[in-house]
Amino acid sequence: MVYFIGAGPGDVDLITVKGRKIVEKADIVIYAGSLVSKEHMDFCKKEVKIYNSAHMTLEEVISVIVKAEVENKITVRLHTGDPSIYGAIKEQMDELGKRNIAYEVVPGVSSFTAAASAIKREFTLPGVSQTVILTRIEGRTPVPENEDIEKLASIGASMAIFLSVGMIEKVVEKLKKGYKRNVPIAIIERASWEDERSIIGTLEDITDKVKKAGITKCAQILVGDFIDSNYSKSLLYDKNFTHMYREGKKK
Structure with a gap:
């Protein structure tokens, strides 16, 4: 199984709880070394194999994933921020799709x-x-x-x-x-x-x-x-505004 995980913008604690739990059980981690904090690797198990994708081509990344799949291992593809925004994950997912390799995307903080x-x-x-x-x-x-x-x-x-x-x-x-x-x-x-x-x-x-x-x-x-501007307060918390959870006060 392959997981594309958003590692967050920098602070190692801004990964999601779900993302951290998957990183902890991963056999293979391919991370965007130029942007993702290396501190995430501190949460990996000792026998994990780690690859820095900053030095890899798309073909090399897919090759590592394919080998891991043959060996029935869990692969984490750790991207910066949220992988859906300038993450270049579509081309990777397409390659996995061609090979019938299952994958999941775990969102992150952008x-x-x-x-x-x-x-x-x-x-x-x-x-x-x-x-x-x-x-x-x-x-x-x-x-x-x-x-x-x-x-x-x-x-x-x-x-x-x-x-x-x-x-x-x-x-x-x-x-x-x-x-x-x-x-x-x-x-x-x-x-x-x-x-x-x-x-x-x-x-x-x-x-x-x-x-x-x-x-x-x-x-x-x-x-x-x-x-930097003037703005109107939200109606959600206006004492005179009625919604399904609260009755507004009459003026």
Whole structure:
């Protein structure tokens, strides 16, 4: 059996209880060594075989899994954050499907939610934004034309931009054209790790702040009015609001 598990954004304790229990019984662990904390390996049994996928090709990963299946072993494919977001798991699952190898996906905490926690913000504020867009700028991996950051920013929703801080000038240029105003923006480097850093600014000054801090990778870009704005309180806890669990007080 193969398990694709989200290890979380960095902090070793942000893996799910289910994910940790499977890691503890795994015979084989293939982990994304460039991003996943090695501390997860401390929870493995002594006889586990560990592979760092940072040095492996897709074919090599599948070869290890196939061999483990023949030997009736449990394989854990440990991905950073949540494996469904920029996890490159579809191509792996397709290869397993071709070989009739059973697998399961265990979700994890994404870096975009860890980043919001780091700056103590809520993406979905009443009267401000009820939509969160997860995206990235085009680099060596292209982005569909209709998903260009400028077009997405024109919606005015909260945004979490992955894998793009190394091109911060280009990101900011597109955001300015899209939002058409000076909105708040935050850069969170290595969210939930011990050396986490956060910078909050606006589209006008964030590029200089990022360059001064020397942040070039492993950072989330969060942008939108949710970072700094007035908002309406939730009706859920309004004393005058009635719902199926509570009768509201009459005004």
